[in-house]
Amino acid sequence: MLILECPYCGVHAEETELHAGGEAHLKRFGPGSSDDDFENYLFMRENPKGVHFERWRHVNGCGKWFHAARCTMTLEVFGTYSAQTTEPPKDICDKISAKRPGWSWRNFS
């Protein structure tokens, strides 16, 4: 029963208000892409013990999709941010670096 702050409406929403949407920052591969790229995009997902970036939707609230950075081990939430970006914002990465020095996730660190 996580609590995440919706970055759009500011509500500290409980999990029952939210819908989990899997891994964040996927790059879409469409027609013309290689089989490997497409397979990676459609099926391959991170399953980290530690820092993770996820998509969530404030479905029983303002309806907006957003991103959350959190630790899958300790349930600590490093921050939530707009879904309309291709990478985590610097202030959140800095916050993670302060708490989990040396972290990396896909090509972010």
Next chain:
Amino acid sequence: MSTRIQTGGRLIDRTKSVTFKFNGRKLQGYAGDTLASALLANDQMLVGRSFKYHRPRGVVASGAEEPNALVNMGEGAFFEPNQRATTTEVFDGLTATSQNHWPTLEFDVGAINTYLSRFLPAGFYYKMFMYPRAFWKHVYEPFIRQSAGLGKAPKQKDGSDYEHFYAFYDVVVIGGGIAGLQAAKTAAAAGAKVLVMEQTADWGGRAVVDGAEIDGASADAFVAATVAELQAMDNVTLKTRMMGAGVYDHGYLLGYERVSDHDPSLAGPRHRLWRIRTAQIISATGAIERPLSFAGNDIPGVLLASAVRDYLVNWGVSIGERTIVVTNNDDAYRTAIALKQAGLSVPMILDARKSGGGALAQQARDMGIRVENGKAIAKVHGGKRVTAVSICDQAGEGVVLDTIGCDAVAMSGGWSPVVHLYSHCGGKLNWDAEQVMFRPDLTRMPTNQNGQGFVMPAGTANGEMSTAATLADATARALDVVAALGKSAPTLTAPTAASEDAAAIEPVWMMPQGANIKLRMKSWLDYQNDVKVSDVQLAAREGYESVEHTKRYTTLGMATDQGKLSNINGLATLSGALNADIPQVGTTTFRPPYTPISLASIAGSARDEVFQPIRKTPMQDWHMANGADFEPVGHWRRPYCFPRAGETKAQAVEREILQTRKSLGLLDASTLGKIIVKGPDAGKFMDMLYTNMMSTLKVGKCRYGLMCSENGFLSDDGVVARIDENTFLCHTTTGGADRIHAHMEEWLQTEWWDWKVYTANVTEQFAQVAVVGPNARKVLEKLGGMDVSKEALGFMEWADGTLGGFDARVYRISFSGELSYEIAVPASQGRVFWDALLAAGAEFNVMPYGTEALHVMRAEKGFIMIGDETDGTIIPQDLGLNWAISKKKEDYIGKRAQERTFMVDSKRWKLVGLETTDGSVIPDGAYAVGEGVNANGQRNMIGRVTSTYYSPTLGRGIAMGLVLDGPDRMGETIEFPKVDGGSITAKIVDQVFYDKEGTKQDV
């Protein structure tokens, strides 16, 4: 015998007697009794039978940890199995029966299992029921099913009410003993909003039973004063009969309040589930005493030493006249002393420690009790009741030194802190070898969203065993919590208690230390599931090293008590057998709830019509008044058909179809999803959503479209109307509206967020009616107001206007193959519009029809239905819908996936029509078989039916199905075996059975 003694009993009111029934026998107790204490007061020691061997079982504990005293409670709509007698308060009229025996508690046939126990070792089920394979269905499974379960399943619907309650606190203290109360007082004094919950009806915990002294007065006085102080504070809520059931992520806590279990005459719900969010939790849950593992430790009359003391002090009940105490620590001496003070006989204290006990041991000796150091129980004698105890050296192999008559044994193997709530959300433990217990590691606490610890153990739950240390720890831990909340520490004088001179506990995992196999086979670890020391040792010999695997193999700790008494002893036995350290073996996972909570409390008030509200169209009242037979579609209830008096459903469907095809039918299509997509980039977005080219659709026109998931699979279909240059209206399936709207939003918000598009789900804004049949135009012309001629409003066009005074949007689309108009009016006018159509259509004998007629008519036309022809593995190409897939577009959702090798495989089953050779109807879900057999010796499958109906129009069975090479096999027959033997042959035909040219809909 166990009986009520003349004096004592802090919790009972001897002026108020209550009458209750156990196994049909009327018994007396006092207000304040638990069912267990009242039964014991009536010498009802035998309370049940064990699960596997059906051994006689008596009460062994006095609280939530009780494994044996489980009873069927109540009757009829208020019946509930597996209720613990030790946590059930008696009331006038209580009815209980014992469980797991046949025919009676005293004489049980299943007890034969105890003589077969050599043949029922650990893992028996896994070993025994493997072979021969054929025995499973008719011999093994019926046998296991008959033996499974403890209590009976309720036969009636639960007659009580339940509710949820949401609450928010800074600090929740779980446990109302001296540590919990002291911690609550400290946190409350700092200004925190505090809830204190105690699972029993009374405050004080163990300290009040043990007669501790605090601040120079009795613990009772300290508890009364502290409770009064807390009650007077506005920022404190006190709750008894409420258990901390589970701790979850980010300070979520379930509190289980038993509101009226103790007095069913009280108004309100029976149970209330508190769904709490709190910044900090203080777990002051105390400790549970461990049994000792000696032969016969399960015979009724052998109890935990603390339980013997509880029954005596709290309820004035003596377990026996002669009680032998056996221990490896000082605490059990308190039981001997209390018994002696009450005038009962304690023939001997067996202290397994060679060096014996401390101050309490001296006190016992001074009272004239015989204390034997380094001695142990070799064996308990008795069947349904303890009769004697044979004693031996703890260090030896069980050579009997003496046998002493007694009718009760009070045992103590030390104490285990209740770390369950601390551990639910990931709190880690350390093994404290000195105190022989697992205790919380405060450096590895469960953490909240800020990375801060949020479950603080305090007092005995934190491993502090003396009164003084418990109080000091409760204060200190509460101050930690106050600091974590960012509040300043209050000025309080901490209560004090005298330090106790106790000798150290010594680990005793087997009694005697060198017990032979005969003794070990009678030394119980888990009473409820009949797991013995020998079983765990056998599991270790057979290679079970993980404590989690051993648990599942032997069923140790898997009973309703979840190993509250057995886990530590079990894992210590395992570590001994593996020659490993206890911390290396570790504990099994602590999972919520702490003790079982009622399923009904989890449902709360969400049952019957409240469980899932039904969505209703504006015409629902008419449907109900006119005898509609409803079926669930999504959250809607749609009329399946409208049977008339004396008509079967099949007859009604047939009438509805024939009259619609012949003259005029009406369908309430309001549930159809309606989503508006609007904005400068709407066309671009629509081209991505649909497989078709939607951006070229002209204003005023409609087009049937397909939507796929990014996996390529067909997800939804429907007619799109272009409203203006920037606006589309998308019709979705009834069940798909919310899902498709969410799908659109997901892509717009997370992938194409720079596109200027808005969506709105307007499904419930409009009532929609399909006016269908050769007379459809006539009835609309009769209503008048707009030109609905073929010239003004052609097939697959739409127009706004007024019809009979109603603001209407009219779509000329057809799902039945007939001349058809779908008319949307504002939802508020839906019912009057429906009535107007019925009135105007009367001269054409208008026929409202339901979903089944809709389905049959679309199947006659060969139209697909999402969920029938599709199942999440079907791509549009499988269904011959290539005409609806744009070849000009570079991209759409699912396009890349449909290029994958197995998606373009020519061997994918393809949709065809099926015509049975004898005119019968192929059963739903039937498979077609071809030549040869597969690896399992089954006929090879070459296809399956997706839709199958009796067609009233054609007077025969028709079907659609997916068939291997189907479209290339037109005219061939294939075979569909039936469940009851025999088979149906069907000819592969074109899927359009009715009006192939489509002339009827385009007139």
